[in-house]
Amino acid sequence: MVNGQLTVDAKLAKRVRDAIREMGYLPNLQARALGSGRSRVLGLIISELTNPFYPELVRSFEDLAETSDFEIMLGSVIHKNDEHLNRFVRRLVQRRVEGVAVMTFRADWDYLHELILHNIPLVTIDAAAPRARCLVVEVDYRSGIDQAIQHLALLGHRRIAFVSGPLQHFTNQARRDAFLDSVRKVGLRAKDTPVYEGDHTFEAGAAAIGHFLSLRDRPTAILSSNDLTAVGVLRGLSERRMQVPEEISVIGFDDIHMAEFAHPPLSTVRMSREDLAAAAFQGLMRLTQHSSPYAPEPIRVKTQLVVRQSTGPQTNAVTAKADSARRTGTAAACSGE
């Protein structure tokens, strides 16, 4: 009866339900878990909460989990030593999580061996752990980065720099490769598309801009591998009294909330946290529901350029003459965009 079937008198049912409510009864979920063999707990591993990208991802994931009556155990990778991390993973299996989403944009998952050992469903980003019950969310960096480079090319930029994250991580290589491909596609050469390897922090942006401005041929536009660093770039430029976008254009990647309120508001390639969270959650559900195939088809997530005010037509004095005619044309095209 309690489970919703109305075979008894409706009035009696109501009385019982009221009694339950009055006594404040709520089922004990750990007992339920033990009985059913399903904990209704999911693990979520992120890089770190102090990177504003992740709270938004976490929130979306939590919302999804909540509507499906799942709890989530949150763990972050950065600023935790291996010992910390191993303990977290051990706790995940001790709580008998039904699956874990590893949303860290890196492929060093040695610390996940305990999960693999216990055959716990896993969803990862960009690259899959080679095992059963694992599913990849493939982020399509090319779509958004292509748009960004084409946008800059249309604005007349011929020297475009890139600030990458640590290249030891597969995902950062993917972003850089997407950049290099895009930039070749619009006909730019290697010497005009320098890459600086940062570490995705705010501070890295300032360092990168220092590097690029010391170059013989300064870039007229900079694409950063994430927004936090792009804001650092903006800040470094501001300290040097350089105007954005008049003197130099900047595009970020991620589209964190802060991007909109940067100075000037940052044009950026949006990687939707909602999409990412939804992909991860659905992946987990897919993995737990039926006995799934060894390597299910990956879930793809697109990226997309968001134009704000940190990008403008190329107007560098040195190259101004040569590109003059072309520039006015593209500027017009831009305004109509």
Place this chain on the structure above:
Amino acid sequence: MVNGQLTVDAKLAKRVRDAIREMGYLPNLQARALGSGRSRVLGLIISELTNPFYPELVRSFEDLAETSDFEIMLGSVIHKNDEHLNRFVRRLVQRRVEGVAVMTFRADWDYLHELILHNIPLVTIDAAAPRARCLVVEVDYRSGIDQAIQHLALLGHRRIAFVSGPLQHFTNQARRDAFLDSVRKVGLRAKDTPVYEGDHTFEAGAAAIGHFLSLRDRPTAILSSNDLTAVGVLRGLSERRMQVPEEISVIGFDDIHMAEFAHPPLSTVRMSREDLAAAAFQGLMRLTQHSSPYAPEPIRVKTQLVVRQSTGPQTNAVTAKADSARRTGTAAACSGE
């Protein structure tokens, strides 16, 4: 034996332990919880993760919890409707949490009634829910705000404005009252200490500065009730091409990580997340350990001024003449500080 007593042969013990490890055995915590009646789960309720203050608090609390083998269930209050919130609280009791820390800086805890009903230990900030097994963490706003005002007074500021959070919340009243008291203490009058009621967002800072600059007697220094808003103030000032601290001084409150990297680096009153987390956690432990008294003595957390570069001597042209002699004196005092 497994529990660490060495009554049997050490070599045998090692073999058993190795066997356990090889089989990948880990105890089932939900079974343990059921048997022992202790879930080893704590609830942590915050305002919202997108306010950078809270991730740092969460991290500290998590570290404490982890070293004591507790799991935490995290919930945020903002951007969740009451239905959401009630469901979260219900889940807390369904998971049989051993206590919950309510770190939201507001006193509207209607949504906590389910916890009270189930007699779950509660730690709150600033104001206590009127019930047993509840403990308050009292933040001493006065200490830090006094330091801030004295600092500004020493720098020669005579018109100091305040941007408060929503005054419907007790805690924001406490901060404002601390401001008003401090400002009276250094001899300033009401008309020279205007208060603008914001909502603790970035945007509120820009709005506040718009308001203050429209005043007949513009303040020469602004104290904000939190850092996010203070950064908004900085941004609003920058858009109006006003120099900080040359034309106007700004002090924040919280000391979030971002404060250090604001432009210029923000002087602020630090409310230590570590202290807050430690107080909350210890409070919870105190409440769960022994059967504690109805209203245990509150735990106090101090605040403290951190001087960076957003504060400087008062140099407003209009008042410069009158205060001239005094200023040079205080400026000297300041440089020696």
Place this chain on the structure above:
DNA sequence: TTGTATGCGTTATCAG
């Protein structure tokens, strides 16, 4: 359909 017994993996209790 509805009630009843058994299992889930641990802790705790109580004999031995």
Place this chain on the structure above:
DNA sequence: CTGATAACGCATACAA
């Protein structure tokens, strides 16, 4: 101090 056994609170499968 050790070893068996009854809870713990629910799900589930089976009997009525």
